[in-house]
Amino acid sequence: MKLYLNATSPFARVARIIALEKGLQDQLELCWSDPWSNDPALLQANPVGRIPVLVTDDGCAIAESLLIAQYLDSLAPVPQLLPPAELAAVLQRTGLGYGLMEAAFTTVIGRKHDAKADQTVLGQRRLHAIGRSIQALAALPQGDQQQTPDLGTIVTAVALDYVLFRLPEIAWQSRYPALAAWHQRIIAQAHFTETAFN
């Protein structure tokens, strides 16, 4: 299998961490790609031109990080990404974390293309969404740190890490110390350090 990715995409990092958690790294060729430069190989795999994309050995190209997660989970069901006993809670955290990731990424890209993006109606909506999502994540129970991370934990920890990486002025850690401690514990795990943003 091939995974098209770069080192700063939170969506690609989620896919890569899941592959590592599932022990699939030896079956995965990492194809480093800049989605903004219209890389022909990436465009062939994903006409939308976004990473991550997973190309299976029989040539199916799967775009969208959460769909890639679903496929990797089918290849290696253990450790479980979506433990049935806690499904609703895990999906709740996944949705919140994913929404934060999207709002943060959209804010970063908006600023890159328009210095006044934050002042637009959409820019303001994204910034408020970031603030409210972090507040909602901080209100969730933090769970058992010893368990293998589920999908909600992976997506949320990567989203919070992306905010620290690209939007440090949001400084959410001082407002939510328990969430900050949770995040620190998760990102200290090997598969998170191995895939750190750079």
Ligand SMILES: N[C@@H](CCC(=O)N[C@@H](CS)C(=O)NCC(=O)O)C(=O)O
């Ligand atoms: N919904 C997609 C989002 C993927 C995405 O936005 N990827 C960014 C990099 S972080 C990208 O490739 N952007 C290039 C573009 O939008 O043209 C997912 O979950 O995989």
